[in-house]
Amino acid sequence: MPKLDILDLSPADAVHQPDLLWQIFARGVDGVVVRGFLPPLVMDGAAAALERDVRDFPCTGSENEDLDVEQVHVLGMTVTPSRIRGKVPYLERYLQSVAPFETACRRLFPEGDGFLERIERLLRDWSGGRPTGVFIDPGSGRPYTPSTIRVVPPGCEMPLHSGLDFLSLGIYGDLNAVLDPREQLSFFSVIQAPDAGGELVVYHTDFWDPEKPMQDNGYLDGDAIVNGHTHETVHLSAGDLFVFAGGRWYHRVSPVEGTTTRRTIGGFLGFTKSHDRIWYWS
Numbered sequence: 001m002p003k004l005d006i007l008d009l010s011p012a013d014a015v016h017q018p019d020l021l022w023q024i025f026a027r028g029v030d031g032v033v034v035r036g037f038l039p040p041l042v043m044d045g046a047a048a049a050l051e052r053d054v055r056d057f058p059c060t061g062s063e064n065e066d067l068d069v070e071q072v073h074v075l076g077m078t079v080t081p082s083r084i085r086g087k088v089p090y091l092e093r094y095l096q097s098v099a100p101f102e103t104a105c106r107r108l109f110p111e112g113d114g115f116l117e118r119i120e121r122l123l124r125d126w127s128g129g130r131p132t133g134v135f136i137d138p139g140s141g142r143p144y145t146p147s148t149i150r151v152v153p154p155g156c157e158m159p160l161h162s163g164l165d166f167l168s169l170g171i172y173g174d175l176n177a178v179l180d181p182r183e184q185l186s187f188f189s190v191i192q193a194p195d196a197g198g199e200l201v202v203y204h205t206d207f208w209d210p211e212k213p214m215q216d217n218g219y220l221d222g223d224a225i226v227n228g229h230t231h232e233t234v235h236l237s238a239g240d241l242f243v244f245a246g247g248r249w250y251h252r253v254s255p256v257e258g259t260t261t262r263r264t265i266g267g268f269l270g271f272t273k274s275h276d277r278i279w280y281w282s
């Protein structure tokens with residue numbers, strides 16, 4: 001039985017939700033799917049361009065520096081941890097990757113507005129009039145990356161996590177200084193859906209639940225959640241956008257089946273401590 005309250009909107013209806021980000025933040029709803037946020041044909045073009053031009057992107061492997069080894073990887077540099085890069089990416093390298101990522105990303109959408117322009121507009125439409133933009137590094141005045149592209153090849157999966165798990169990482173220091181730590185939203189669009197599997201599975205288990213299963217070493221018992229807790233699957237096709245309370249709801253991407261790689265593009269979003277401004281990053 002679904003337990004999460006997830007709106008399902010057309011792009012035409014989506015623009016009539018002036019304070020939707022706050023509604024998700026404040027637990028009025030858990031998330032929203034916008035069906036056909038970008039036309040599937042536009043995403044097909046982006047997927048083909050990605051196959052061809054993947055070397056144009058700064059890239060973070062998750063397991064191995066050699067991207068010819070099949071593994072989950074991220075195009076663009078992300079603030080989230082990676083097994084090979086360790087827990088804390090170098091901020092300077094991260095900031096330097098932003099402009100090359102944006103240039104390569106805009107090339108995926110050669111006609112009209114692509115994902116970066118559209119998501120910026122939609123987040124502003126949903127901001128309740130709050131200033132909304134990409135987080136700026138307070139030390140240098142340079143922007144964080146507005147999004148990254150997540151690539152999950154056949155046979156691979158994204159393990160269980162929640163966005164708030166990452167707040168303890170060193171690179172989150174500047175974000176933590178300004179953001180309300182109680183919630184963080186996740187947003188992403190599907191560029192290429194897999195043949196089967198590769199679904200976003202959201203567990204009915206909250207980061208803030210004092211009863212969530214823990215191991216003796218003090219870390220979360222993710223296996224206990226995956227094997228024992230109720231969950232629901234969010235079905236998404238190429239072009240759909242999903243925005244949800246991914247800061248607190250534990251979620252994962254199930255193993256990709258078949259021969260088609262799963263590709264998504266997105267990031268994270270938070271409200272300042274006084275809730276008067278919205279920042280996003282990836």
Ligand SMILES: O=C(O)CCC(=O)C(=O)O
Nearest residue numbers: 150186187188246264266
């Ligand atoms: O891009 C995706 O498909 C996964 C997104 C995700 O796991 C997250 O935003 O935390």
